Amino acid sequence: MKIKTTENYKIELLFSAVSFFSLLALFLIFLTLAKESFHSIKEIGLIKMITSSEWYPTDEENPAFGMLPLITASLYVTFLSLLISIPIGTLSAVYISEFAKPKAKLFLKSFIEIISAVPSVVFGFWGIVFLVPIIQKLFDLPTGYCILTSSIVLGIMAVPIITSLCEDALNMVPSSLREASYALGAEKHTTIIRIIIPAASSGIFTAIILGAGRIIGETMVVLMLSGGSAVIPESLTDPARPITSAIASEMGETVVGSLHYSSLFTLGLILFVITVILSVLAQYISSKYSLKLGKGR
Amino acid sequence: MLTLNIKEELNKTEEKTKIKVKDLNFYYGPKQTLKNISMDIYEKKVTAIIGPSGCGKSTFIRLFNRMDEFVLESKSEGEIIIDGKNILEKDTDLIDLRRRVGMVFQKPNPFPKTIMENIAYGLKVNGWKDNFQIETRVIDSLKKSALWEEVKYRLKENAYGLSGGQQQRLCIARCIAVRPEIILFDEPCASLDPISTAKIEELIMDLKKDYTIVIVTHNMQQAARISDYTAFFLMGEMIEYGLTKNIFENPKDKRTEDYITGRFG
Amino acid sequence: MKKVLFNHAIKSIFFLNILLVILIVGFIFIKGYKIISLKFLFTMPYNSMTEGGIFPALVGTFLLTSLSIIFALPPGVITAIYLNEYVKNKHLINIIKISINTLAGVPSVVFGLFGFSVFVKFFGFGVSLLSGAFTLSIVILPIFISATIEALSAVPYSLREASMALGATKLYTIRHTVLPAAFSSIMTAIILSTGRAAGETAPILFTAAVFFQKNLPDSLFSPVMALPYHIYALMTEGTHPEKQVAIAYGSALVLIITVLFLISLAVFLREKRRRYVNFKH
Numbered sequence: 001m002k003i004k005t006t007e008n009y010k011i012e013l014l015f016s017a018v019s020f021f022s023l024l025a026l027f028l029i030f031l032t033l034a035k036e037s038f039h040s041i042k043e044i045g046l047i048k049m050i051t052s053s054e055w056y057p058t059d060e061e062n063p064a065f066g067m068l069p070l071i072t073a074s075l076y077v078t079f080l081s082l083l084i085s086i087p088i089g090t091l092s093a094v095y096i097s098e099f100a101k102p103k104a105k106l107f108l109k110s111f112i113e114i115i116s117a118v119p120s121v122v123f124g125f126w127g128i129v130f131l132v133p134i135i136q137k138l139f140d141l142p143t144g145y146c147i148l149t150s151s152i153v154l155g156i157m158a159v160p161i162i163t164s165l166c167e168d169a170l171n172m173v174p175s176s177l178r179e180a181s182y183a184l185g186a187e188k189h190t191t192i193i194r195i196i197i198p199a200a201s202s203g204i205f206t207a208i209i210l211g212a213g214r215i216i217g218e219t220m221v222v223l224m225l226s227g228g229s230a231v232i233p234e235s236l237t238d239p240a241r242p243i244t245s246a247i248a249s250e251m252g253e254t255v256v257g258s259l260h261y262s263s264l265f266t267l268g269l270i271l272f273v274i275t276v277i278l279s280v281l282a283q284y285i286s287s288k289y290s291l292k293l294g295k296g297r
Numbered sequence: 298m299l300t301l302n303i304k305e306e307l308n309k310t311e312e313k314t315k316i317k318v319k320d321l322n323f324y325y326g327p328k329q330t331l332k333n334i335s336m337d338i339y340e341k342k343v344t345a346i347i348g349p350s351g352c353g354k355s356t357f358i359r360l361f362n363r364m365d366e367f368v369l370e371s372k373s374e375g376e377i378i379i380d381g382k383n384i385l386e387k388d389t390d391l392i393d394l395r396r397r398v399g400m401v402f403q404k405p406n407p408f409p410k411t412i413m414e415n416i417a418y419g420l421k422v423n424g425w426k427d428n429f430q431i432e433t434r435v436i437d438s439l440k441k442s443a444l445w446e447e448v449k450y451r452l453k454e455n456a457y458g459l460s461g462g463q464q465q466r467l468c469i470a471r472c473i474a475v476r477p478e479i480i481l482f483d484e485p486c487a488s489l490d491p492i493s494t495a496k497i498e499e500l501i502m503d504l505k506k507d508y509t510i511v512i513v514t515h516n517m518q519q520a521a522r523i524s525d526y527t528a529f530f531l532m533g534e535m536i537e538y539g540l541t542k543n544i545f546e547n548p549k550d551k552r553t554e555d556y557i558t559g560r561f562g
Numbered sequence: 563m564k565k566v567l568f569n570h571a572i573k574s575i576f577f578l579n580i581l582l583v584i585l586i587v588g589f590i591f592i593k594g595y596k597i598i599s600l601k602f603l604f605t606m607p608y609n610s611m612t613e614g615g616i617f618p619a620l621v622g623t624f625l626l627t628s629l630s631i632i633f634a635l636p637p638g639v640i641t642a643i644y645l646n647e648y649v650k651n652k653h654l655i656n657i658i659k660i661s662i663n664t665l666a667g668v669p670s671v672v673f674g675l676f677g678f679s680v681f682v683k684f685f686g687f688g689v690s691l692l693s694g695a696f697t698l699s700i701v702i703l704p705i706f707i708s709a710t711i712e713a714l715s716a717v718p719y720s721l722r723e724a725s726m727a728l729g730a731t732k733l734y735t736i737r738h739t740v741l742p743a744a745f746s747s748i749m750t751a752i753i754l755s756t757g758r759a760a761g762e763t764a765p766i767l768f769t770a771a772v773f774f775q776k777n778l779p780d781s782l783f784s785p786v787m788a789l790p791y792h793i794y795a796l797m798t799e800g801t802h803p804e805k806q807v808a809i810a811y812g813s814a815l816v817l818i819i820t821v822l823f824l825i826s827l828a829v830f831l832r833e834k835r836r837r838y839v840n841f842k843h
Binding site: 011012016018019020022023025026033035087088089091092094096099110111113114115117118119121122123125126156159160163189193210213214216217218219223224247248251252256264265268271275278279280 | 654669764826
Binding site for chain 2: 724
């Protein structure tokens with residue numbers, strides 16, 4: 001007689017196989033990017049691509065695949081947007097977590113979540129119709145499409161993301177710490193600066209890393225607003241072509257299988273590796289952190 | 298000495314053993330929560346397990362239908378023999394076991410389905426298909442659990458609309474619908490008001506004629522009112538077991554006496 | 563003095579933050595609402611995209627999002643069930659959770675590259691509805707899994723216990739007790755993921771979207787127009803930018819309303835249920 005059990009191992013096996021789909025997808029993405037970029041890496045060499053600064057992929061006689069201008073542009077834009085979104089994002093989170101009344105808190109958290117879903121193409125569109133002319137006039141530029149414009153818009157876009165991640169971090173701070181500080185007669189601002197923010201610091205740091213990952217991988221805003229010039233930018237008001245923007249705009253014009261095509265996948269691979277490292281790093285920090293505060297699962 | 302006394306006393310009555318527990322030990326992680334328990338539970342009697350919280354009484358009866366399956370890092374030793382079969386053995390058919398050993402939980406836990414569907418659930422689990430048969434059994438179970446008069450026009454309504462006491466009787470009806478041989482009650486009245494409690498107690502006394510009943514309770518009056526046999530547990534050990542009358546009127550162990558007279562908080 | 567300054571600074575920065583977004587959405591709303599009409603929503607574009615409506619873009623976005631949800635649903639629900647109901651090994655849970663979170667952090671343009679290489683080229687689906695929907699389904703999978711795990715873990719353990727005590731198997735319990743009890747919250751997860759899928763542009767850039775189409779898509783293998791791509795294309799690839807801006811305003815507003823409506827609905831339903839659950843226990 002076959003024994004009936006409550007567990008069905010065949011089903012469990014099937015389910016577990018399906019559950020590894022996310023991991024499999026990550027591997028497949030990596031493999032695909034690696035396979036497609038192999039051609040250019042072999043022909044030119046990864047180090048040479050990353051370190052040389054001439055990006056003329058469509059030049060018929062002498063194409064050049066130096067990615068330095070694109071990488072520099074990405075780093076500039078990411079850094080500048082973080083400069084905008086970190087202070088606004090963290091302080092907004094402090095407001096929601098420490099100042100807002102409980103009912104308002106729920107509403108504000110939902111509100112932040114909702115606005116963080118506004119599609120990036122809408123931000124890009126707003127940048128074109130609103131900010132580009134202003135920046136052009138303000139700095140008396142030939143064009144308003146530049147690093148500054150896309151950084152501002154990207155910064156605004158990242159604020160709700162950073163806010164909600166930071167708010168989670170502040171929420172993890174046990175209220176006993178707050179109470180202890182208040183019980184000693186500390187005022188609110190002292191408690192926040194001396195107790196809460198230090199206690200949440202690694203959570204806030206995680207939020208910033210995750211935010212950086214999002215910003216560096218964001219495509220539509222930089223595609224629509226950076227101006228597209230593939231030279232190493234010298235000032236904030238120079239047009240530039242960040243990695244994502246290069247991939248998005250050039251995939252349409254390239255020949256499948258060409259060196260250019262392959263080099264765009266190399267850009268994708270670089271982006272993929274950066275974001276995976278940032279994401280895993282953030283999760284590592286946050287798991288250590290939640291253990292420390294005793295709220296880990 | 299003590300065990301001798303119990304045996305003597307029990308031999309006087311001519312009961313049929315339904316569940317035989319032999320040298321039962323249970324470990325949760327490194328902690329031993331049941332220590333060397335041996336007892337016989339008799340057919341068509343109500344056996345109450347009493348003791349302060351944390352004494353292992355819930356853990357104990359949950360082994361009878363092997364709900365320990367879901368407790369991670371747990372280990373059991375010894376034997377629980379039901380109808381000649383040690384159910385702690387690995388090859389136990391848990392599905393069949395749970396059909397024969399039903400359970401009513403501390404907090405009423407009806408499914409978010411209609412009253413009808415709630416009671417039909419166990420039948421469908423057992424492969425019942427015929428709607429007429431199912432309906433007949435549902436009505437029968439509701440009558441036996443003294444709920445029929447209150448819900449007969451609301452069978453298609455969601456069970457969450459019932460009061461707490463009604464929900465608990467619904468859970469009893471759901472349990473007896475599959476005609477188990479043994480029903481385990483894990484503090485069934487813990488979350489109920491006195492009137493609902495009285496109804497459930499009445500129902501348990503009534504069910505005794507068809508089922509072997511084991512009830513865990515921290516309410517000593519309840520144990521005294523409804524049970525035939527009582528076992529007193531303390532810190533994972535069974536201190537004393539015997540006829541309820543004897544346990545309450547003439548406890549042999551000092552600790553039992555202390556607990557029953559309320560000296561243990 | 564310092565204290566007052568600090569408190570005020572935090573409050574004003576917060577409201578500046580909210581104000582900025584309201585400004586952006588409000589700006590597009592004011593410029594765009596006059597353009598939206600039934601005719602705008604339900605006619606084809608004509609006169610080289612300088613007149614007419616956005617009907618094919620709406621249809622395309624609708625098809626892309628619905629299909630991507632259909633593709634993401636089975637692996638998403640199964641992963642959530644496995645993580646919440648089956649797996650007991652902590653390391654295994656961690657590995658799967660980390661890969662889900664990491665997948666969520668992969669830039670959308672990388673998904674676009676992947677989709678192009680695998681679906682468009684390798685499987686030969688071409689630039690099509692199918693390729694785009696497959697790509698989008700991987701993009702929304704992590705969001706959907708997380709929301710579904712939350713839905714399942716909100717089902718009280720006592721229900722599973724009740725079912726198992728009646729002799730039900732684990733699978734039967736999941737099918738007849740856990741999933742029905744979690745049904746409405748899984749619907750919320752679906753709405754949330756739909757909202758996300760509808761606004762994504764980069765993943766469909768090279769896998770599904772085209773700037774202009776004479777007819778509505780007639781098979782899974784036809785390319786489609788899509789609302790977010792439409793906005794981008796009107797602003798960057800048009801031949802008559804000055805005439806197309808008005809249409810872009812209208813399209814942007816329609817997209818904002820659609821996405822914000824879906825996300826707000828999902829958030830509202832979820833918060834309502836969370837509060838209900840809190841009261842019950």
